[in-house]
Amino acid sequence: MDIQIESMTTAEKLFAMERLWNSLQADEAFTPPDWHAQVLSERIQLFEDGQVRFSPLEEVAWRLRGPQE
Numbered sequence: 001m002d003i004q005i006e007s008m009t010t011a012e013k014l015f016a017m018e019r020l021w022n023s024l025q026a027d028e029a030f031t032p033p034d035w036h037a038q039v040l041s042e043r044i045q046l047f048e049d050g051q052v053r054f055s056p057l058e059e060v061a062w063r064l065r066g067p068q069e
Contacts, residue, residue, distance in 0.1 A: 005013065024030045046052045055063075 003016075008016070043052070047054070
């Protein structure tokens with residue numbers, strides 16, 4: 001399969017990533033790589049230590065899109 005990723009818009013790329021992720025999640029044989037657990041553990045520790053904070057999805061979407069009229 002030859003996909004011209006470079007010519008895709010950002011929206012098309014995000015849509016493709018979402019479709020791929022949904023496909024992986026539906027595959028019962030799929031297991032995330034071990035390094036995913038390590039990254040998650042590190043991020044949880046940073047949160048517990050107060051070194052990072054999270055934003056609600058709505059706030060992130062607003063920051064990315066800007067105010068909608």
